[in-house]
Amino acid sequence: MLVVASAFGLLLLVVASFVAWLAFLRRNRRPQEEGFRYIYVNPDGSARELAEDEKEYLNTRFEGSDGNRPYIKFRYESLTPDGRMIGYLPRRQLPVGIKISPALQNSLDQGHAKGTGGT
Numbered sequence: 001m002l003v004v005a006s007a008f009g010l011l012l013l014v015v016a017s018f019v020a021w022l023a024f025l026r027r028n029r030r031p032q033e034e035g036f037r038y039i040y041v042n043p044d045g046s047a048r049e050l051a052e053d054e055k056e057y058l059n060t061r062f063e064g065s066d067g068n069r070p071y072i073k074f075r076y077e078s079l080t081p082d083g084r085m086i087g088y089l090p091r092r093q094l095p096v097g098i099k100i101s102p103a104l105q106n107s108l109d110q111g112h113a114k115g116t117g118g119t
Contacts, residue, residue, distance in 0.1 A: 025075055028092040038088045039100055041073065045085055047094055049103040058088060 036055055039047045050058070062069035071080060073087040076094055080086060094100070 026093075029076070029095050030092050033091060035091060035100075037091055038072070039091050039094055041076065041085055041087055041089050041094075043084055043086050045098070046101065047089070047098050048101040050088075051103045051105060054088075054103075 036050050038050060038058055040050055040054065041047050058070055058072075071087045073089045073093070076089060076098075078087070091100075
């Protein structure tokens with residue numbers, strides 16, 4: 001009985017530690033700010049506001065298996081499958097020290113929003 005209680009206690013500790021770690025990763029890194037709920041992280045790690053076409057793209061409803069859905073980063077440090085830093089990020093996940101630049105014009109036409117990085 002003592003072994004079962006110890007195993008249960010250890011499992012509970014592991015689960016609680018995992019939940020605490022996830023909560024730490026998802027913590028807000030910025031205070032509440034004006035603006036759209038997402039920003040775009042550029043290849044160099046800088047950030048910018050979204051153009052109107054990007055906001056419309058992010059507000060579009062996609063099926064879970066749709067390959068055209070936007071890549072939304074879990075956290076600022078997350079990389080794309082090909083190792084790039086680009087992607088949409090919830091505004092409050094951007095570290096405080098990173099300035100948010102103004103939006104580009106017609107960013108979807110330049111390829112930024114679909115993960116191509118633009119030219």
